[in-house]
Amino acid sequence: MSAIVHPEALLDQWVPPVAIGRAPEIEAIVNRAESSQEGPSHPGIVAVLGPAGSGTSVVARWAARRLADRCRARSADGRVRIVHVPTRLYRSPHGIACALVRSYDEGLDGRGFPWGELLAGFLRRVRRDGRPTVTVLDDVRLAGPDLLRLIRALGEPDRFLPEGEPGLPPFYTILAGTPEGIRLGGRAELGRWARAATVELTPYSEYRLREIVADRMVRATDRAADLRKAAEIAQRSFREGGGARQAIDLLRREFGVREGFQESQGSSVAGSPLEPHLQQALTAALSEGSCDVGELHRWEMLCAHRAGRPPLATTTFWRRLVDLERRGWLQREVRCGGLGGSRTRLVARRPVSEWVTARPVRGTHPDEGIVSSAGMPA
Incomplete structure (x- = not known):
């Protein structure tokens, strides 16, 4: 077969320019989201249901774009925000709430905060931002009452916020998932917690x-x-x-392509490029499944020096870690250290060989030949 030129077109999370065969459903979602608006902030919520492989993710994200276009046409400055959360990467409402807040502050570590407080922080940021907002919760599975409460809060944000005052810009939520996942606990229960219109997809x-x-x-x-x-x-x-x-x-x-990072194709994670030398550093540092952030940073500097490149800026380095965690490959764990301090441990949630294709680094340990911020051996 022909050589791959655009590997991103083969990723599950890629949204094609045309949603083949789903134009009527997309239009129905947009219309029902607008017609389901209630309350001073005009929240609208729609659930897209369909069996696995029926295109619920693509349809939901395309509907979000259409809703954003309509909001943009009515907005004075044309600014609209779309937030997409692939919920299968998170195990709890706390993880989903963290992901929502990270759409504004990507460096947030939500450990120690209740999910309700995080969600309230997200809604307050929507209010301060002032832009119409469309939120997509993808691959939803209602696995417990807390997630139902989270969806209710998105459907009734003014009632959820303790201030009890209206003031959010136009706010929409699109849920996407299988009928078994979204209707777990009963369709009537979902309707009681959040007045969600539904659009069903056939295979x-x-x-x-x-x-x-x-x-x-x-x-x-x-x-x-x-x-x-x-x-x-x-x-x-x-x-x-x-x-x-x-x-x-x-x-x-x-x-012959696997879902993951292709070094030769300039791979990306959640929209940010993953540098080949950083892939090599990840392979070396996570060879045992976990490492301290400092160890990965030393490997990154060493691999950059060997490749004749400057090491990543600190903010860029941390942004890559946040992207990897958001993608579901890494998990950051903050642990207590000596003298009241703390250290951040990185844990690979899946074997590194499944999502990094760079050749492993051989020879020098990262502590032998550290690269300074100027890019030269220290």
Whole structure:
């Protein structure tokens, strides 16, 4: 098959320029979100339900863009904010609330704060920002009462905030997930906690799956699609009931691409580039599954020096760690240190070999030949 030119087009979280076969559903979500507005701040909430692989994530994010366009047309300065949270990367309402606040402050560490306080902080920042805001909670699974309360708070923000005063700009929430995940605990219970209109997606037909696979082929390679191979992939995915998600996974296998970071293609994490020398540092520092931040920083400086590059600025280094944590590859743990201090430990949530493809560093330990801030050996 043709060489990959745009590997991002094969990622699960990539949003294609065209949502094939879902235009009516997207329009329905936008209309129901606007018609479900209640209260002084006009909060609107819609749930997008569909079996795995039916395109709920793509449809929800496209609907968010359409809502943002409508808000932009009505706004005096045209400023609109879209917040997307892939909830499967977080295990609790606390993690989701942290992710919402990080859309404003990406360096936030929410440990020690109740999720309700974090969510209130997010809503207050929306109020101060003054921009219409569209929030997408992707791959939602209502696994407990706290998550129901979080959704209720997003559907009724003025009632949730202790101030009890209106003043939020237009505020919309789109939930995306399977019927089993969102209706866990009963549809009536969800309706009681948050007045969410619903739009249901049917599984893709084999014809639509073939269109989707062919479209991804073209966008990934900048060449005409192999229609025979696209038909084979679509037929298998349709027969096995895997939908578009399985079809794209099969397409990645055909190209020999895995979901992760490709050093030769300028890989990215949550929108930020992951430098090849940082990939090498991660491979070396996390060889045992965890390391201190200081150890990773020393490896990063050493690998940068070997590659003839300056080390990352401190703010950029921490931004990469935040992006990796948001993506779900790393977890930061703050532990007590000596004399009342603390240290930050990094733990790989999945084996490093699954998400970093850089060649491992051999030879020197990072403490032998530390690179100074000027990029020269200390």
